[in-house]
Amino acid sequence: MQTQSALVIGATGLTGSLLLELLLESSAYQIVHVYARRTLGMQHPKLQEHLIDFDQYQGTVQAHTLFCCLGTTIKKVKTKEAFKKVD
Template sequence: MQRKALVLGASGLTGSYLLEILLESELYSQVTIYVRRPLGRSHPKLVEQLINFATIESWTEADDVYCCLGATIKTVKTREAFTLIDLYAPLHIAKLQLTAGSKRFLVVSAAGANPKSSVFYNKTKGRLEEALKQLNYSSIYIFQPSFILGPRKESRWLEELGIFFALKAIPIMKGRFKKYIPVHAKAIARSMAYFASHSKTGIHVIPSHIIKQWEKPDFVPTT
């Protein structure tokens, strides 16, 4: 039986790759996206809903909820706006969708996510993770990529600098440092689609070095 999906953040780097994968997947008969502005994308399976993430109270019929929402303080200007996009909106929609009957929630977090972190970005991501774990979804998948590679619309020079050094350091990223290996956005999208279609009950955290395996176009997990 085909499923229905809801995608948050379909206009972003990872979300745009994910949207294309889900639209072409035989697993889904319908893919709904929540966006603030029209994408200009047309597809028989696609349902586009224009919403205000700050005030949304509606829900949609979906078996699987994919959350690729993410911002930077540089783009949204304030910590309050960042917290809305990266914490309050995803959590609120997760609760609405759980009440509506959604079974699986898959979210892009970050390698350094920790609710007790002194780094505001990592602390916010960690707070979201901890809150989601309290929700009674059949399956919750938390993806923790390090630096995300791919063609962005806006320039993020600090992130680009970090990516430069991280790429140079890949050969020595072993043991506990493997979780900081940079990954391409398409690999994140491909891994999310895979784990949704092969989901197991419970809470699952997928670190960066595991996600990176999906950079190989023909990669298929053996277990």
Template sequence: MTRTAVIAGGSGLVGGHLLALLLEDPTWDHVVSVGRRELDLEHPKLAQLLVPFPAIGELPHSDDVFCCLGTTLKKAGGRNAFRVIDHDSVIALAGSAFRNGASQFLHVTALGASPRSKIFYNKVKGDTEYFVEAMGIPTTVAFRPSMIDGQRADRRTAEELGLRAMRALGPVLGKYRPTRVEDIARAMVAEAKRREPGNRVVEADEITRLGAEH
């Protein structure tokens, strides 16, 4: 049987690494990238679907849907715009995945995500996890990395300074140490291959462990 993956956010830091892994892995015969703009990438397994997030419409039938959509409050330009990307677009993607028979939905949220959080960022991430779980997809997996460690196309000075300090303190930070982007992508692939039914969360320290093992 053929197996198809859909990935949203393939132009981003985590999504770019994940897309490369999906295209290399023989587990998936077809990979569909969903985004606002076309990726400068060609591959025999790759198809691209352009959508005006959060209005996604209907996804093609797929087995596994990976969501790497995400931004920052500063880049989004405000709370409402941030919520559209990090909540509304993710929920729309999950809804379409459910309607079109996806068996798994795997998405990146954040360390500390909780609907009860008093921190706006963490509350939005927690609300998103809650609604994704309630969608009815047989398997949902939320990945909660700490600060993501990777080379971004757009330099974020404050974030880079924070990363340098956290890298130096890594051994004593535990799950709060920076989470390498490579580990997030590898952990998502590893969890997708398990195909274990139910809703679960993969915390930052577990992401790091899975990334090292795969």
């Protein structure tokens, strides 16, 4: 069987962190990549963490499945411009 990989963007937020837990527990994926601005502060044999600047990133990503959990609230970011940038 081919090694399956997942990629999670937004794993430091509420939804993304819960999804990450499920993916790390699941036998469906042998590798779980996370692209994030800050470290998760955790280690797991299946976890491969990539710290990036989303404003500057021009590389490619490779995974069998992509999960996008980006999002925020206007209360958290304070301005409509910052909200629009994330959401």
